[in-house]
Amino acid sequence: MELCDLSAIETRKLILEKKVSAQEVLESSLARIEAVDGRPGSLESGPETDEDAQRVHAFITRTHERARELAAALDRKIAAGENPGPLAGIPFTVKDIFCVKGTPSTAASRILANFIAPYTATPVERMLSAGAVMLGKVNLDEFTYGSSNESSAFQPSPRNPWNTARVPGGSSGGSAASVAAGEAQLSLGTDTAGSIRQPAAFCGVVGLKPTYGRVSRYGLIAFGSSLDCPGPLARSAADAALMLNAIAGADAHDATAATVDVPAYLAALEKDIKGKRIGLSPDYFQITFPQADGTYAQQPVPEEMRAAVLRAVEIYRALGAEIIEDVPMPNTRYGIPVYFVISRVEAASNLHRYDGVKYGYRTRQATNELQDLYRKSRGEGFGLQPKLRILMGMYVSAAQYSEQYYKRALRVRTLIRRDFEEAFDPHGKYRLDALLTPTTPTSAFPIKDVYGDSVLMQYADQLTVPANHAGVPGISFPGGLDKDGLPIGLQLLGPDFSEAALLQLTHAYEQASADADWRTRRPAVLKIVE
Secondary structure: OOHHHHOHHHHHHHHOOOOOOOHHHHHHHHHHHHHOOOOEEEEEOOOOOOHHHHHOOOOOEEEEHHHHHHHHHHHHHOOOOOOOOHHHHHHEEEEOOOOOOOOOOOOHHHHHHHEOOOOHHHHHHHHHOOOOEEEEHHHHHHHHOOOOOOOOEEEEOEEOOOOOEOOOOOOOOHHHHHHHHHOEOOOOOOOOOOOOOHHHHOOOEEEEEOOOEOOOOOOOOOOOOOOOEEEEOOOOHHHHHHHHHHHOOOOOOOOOOOOOOOOOOOOOOOOOOOOOOEOOOHOOOHHHHHHHHOOEEEEEOOOHHHHHHHHHHHHHOOOOOEEEEEOOOOHHHHHHHHHHHHHHHHHHHHOOOOOOOOOOOOOOOOOOOOOHHHHHHHHHHHOOOHHHHHHHHHHHHHHOOOOOOHHHHHHHHHHHHHHHHHHHHHOOOOOOOOEEEOOOOOOOEEOOOOOOOOHHHHHHHOHHHHHHHHHOOOOEEEEEEEEOOOEEEEEEEEEOOOOOHHHHHHHHHHHOOOHHHHHOOOHHHHHOOO
16 A cells, blocks of 8 residues: 555554655555646646546645745754644645645636735635645536536646546546545545535545534635535545544634634544434435426335345444434425525626636727626636526526515525524434435536536536535535445434534444445556556
8 A cells, every 4th residue: 555545544643653654655646646637727738638538636736846945944943853743744735726825726717827926815824724735626616516527727627546537527637536535644625515425425434514613614605605614525524523523623814614622533433323313304315406397206216225224223222323314304305496596696706706807817809898898707717507507697686586585595594404403402302423325326427417507417416416505514425335336425404513423423334334334445546557
């Protein structure tokens, strides 16, 4: 096993004990990137080759020289007996939706392709201050608009390390792919409708969406400001806990960052889960979607997904947890329609700042007036998905439609939040500590199989988006492999600021299933280095 395949916890221990250097760990990661990643995403990518089809393509921008400087400085600090930080020498990637000073911060869009960030986002700054070593910025759906990573303006877009003919999920697909392929041990992503948890499920890694406000959004290029949540992608609950401790907490730069104390997530992992109440809801074992006549149709999740959840149930029951069945979550079915409205309104508002004047892309065509400059710059700079969201957001928030769509969506979001409050109420009927569900209704789908169908693509997030509406935390973790050898993700959802409990439950499952046959399988792309 290479150094880059170790967990973040193991790596930190080896570095602190001076058994390996931060530079050795870094070079292992750089060698893995060189072996499996292929060419970075580019606006001028040209046609994809057969070799491209076999590579991961997680990155847009690589910061290898800066990484070498960081690793060398860290080794000098350790040699001098100084505290290197809780993430000492751990290689990590950053979803290119975060500003990092001195680097292109593109949001995977042509309109920001030439934008060099003048400051660093708080979560990234905290990772660096904790001693982690940044490898570069990874690809995503343009402005995070998608669930497959195919909408990026920077091609080739990322591929799934388990099967490079499949998508890695989105929008944090580059983050999930970089961790799954052994390129990075940690990655910083964002979750607006499931954009950490869904790619984590598709790529067989752990992805945590914290409580809204648990991690600062300062320096995050906004999509849906009331929904966006930065969070970790890692290979285990312990690694995710280690990273969350580094990035969580209040921030004077962000008024929405919570001032609630940050617990010691790592220390809480080994606590006994006996007596924990874990719920199952029939509303999370089916996909419900509207028909043209206004009625709703239902389709059960595949039996493989259901079976993986039930296997986890038996493990949790054997560990002493109490399983509560038939927990009603009736407003789950409205999560996607509500998201369609609220996220588009917020996206349209957030995208108004990209006008070709202050920063970013400006048309090279001749323009007659300011409005013409706006129109041409935005028309050329934005891809299809941002344009669709701007148009829909402006439509549903217009005065004549606001009551019918936007205000109604806000009221339904309150009902979704109420479902969770009733399920988690410590004095209520169910008194859950967590709700256990599939993360996604399918495993990773083939490239180009769903892309272009915005509605079908969105329903890949039906089981994840309610947590964003409610603001509650959720974690996705590997729960097996399907018949095609692709990862199946399991999801735990909990009450506000219950990240410690979710990590604890995930860790308990990992320990109890450590000897499962499927855990011996590795992503297919790693055959390149075997």
